[in-house]
Amino acid sequence: KAGVTQTPRYLIKTRGQQVTLSCSPISGHRSVSWYQQTPGQGLQFLFEYFSETQRNKGNFPGRFSGRQFSNSRSEMNVSTLELGDSALYLCASSLSNYNEQFFGPGTRLTVL
Amino acid sequence: ELKVEQNPLFLSMQEGKNYTIYCNYSTTSDRLYWYRQDPGKSLESLFVLLSNGAVKQEGRLMASLDTKARLSTLHITAAVHDLSATYFCAGSRLTFGEGTQLTVNP
Numbered sequence: 001k002a003g004v005t006q007t008p009r010y011l012i013k014t015r016g017q018q019v020t021l022s023c024s025p026i027s028g029h030r031s032v033s034w035y036q037q038t039p040g041q042g043l044q045f046l047f048e049y050f051s052e053t054q055r056n057k058g059n060f061p062g063r064f065s066g067r068q069f070s071n072s073r074s075e076m077n078v079s080t081l082e083l084g085d086s087a088l089y090l091c092a093s094s095l096s097n098y099n100e101q102f103f104g105p106g107t108r109l110t111v112l
Numbered sequence: 113e114l115k116v117e118q119n120p121l122f123l124s125m126q127e128g129k130n131y132t133i134y135c136n137y138s139t140t141s142d143r144l145y146w147y148r149q150d151p152g153k154s155l156e157s158l159f160v161l162l163s164n165g166a167v168k169q170e171g172r173l174m175a176s177l178d179t180k181a182r183l184s185t186l187h188i189t190a191a192v193h194d195l196s197a198t199y200f201c202a203g204s205r206l207t208f209g210e211g212t213q214l215t216v217n218p
Contacts, residue, residue, distance in 0.1 A: 033206065043211070045206040045207065045208075048206065056206060090155065100145070100160045103156070
């Protein structure tokens with residue numbers, strides 16, 4: 001069974017640009033969550049989607065947005081990038097909101 | 113709002129020794145998760161604890177949950193170098209502790 005995949009794995013952008021990250025969950029998983037990991041702030045929750053509906057949202061500015069498609073794949077978008085957005089962005093999938101999460105390898109975003 | 117605190121945040125131990133990582137959470141949480149992260153890698157699920165008194169063991173790691181005390185522990189028995197990693201607990205699926213960076217020295 002294939003695991004959670006995230007693309008791209010690495011990304012370099014400059015301030016002011018926007019970026020879209022993609023996450024493909026494990027087959028059959030309908031819940032996808034996104035996290036930002038930085039050395040200073042640790043693991044912070046961004047969004048959670050279940051069956052194309054955003055169920056929870058973390059405390060991030062509106063520049064961070066996401067969506068989930070009918071095949072459960074999810075994307076997150078960050079507009080007007082800032083230096084502080086440099087981080088490892090992790091996606092996790094699970095069967096439902098209450099099941100164990102399985103994490104993807106992450107996308108490492110560097111903003112210059 | 114659920115808050116999760118781990119201690120210690122840094123742990124350096126010798127091979128063969130035992131130690132415990134503590135995870136306290138602030139409000140009721142119906143389950144507790146433990147994850148492992150190796151440097152530069154993603155998170156690997158270790159344990160899911162679903163009820164008060166739950167205990168799970170895998171190799172040299174044993175996790176337990178006391179919902180009344182709002183405390184979970186991750187006990188390491190006879191540590192080996194391969195256990196060196198950062199360990200996270202999550203009081204709900206969405207709220208993680210700061211992580212405990214474990215280094216096991218030969």
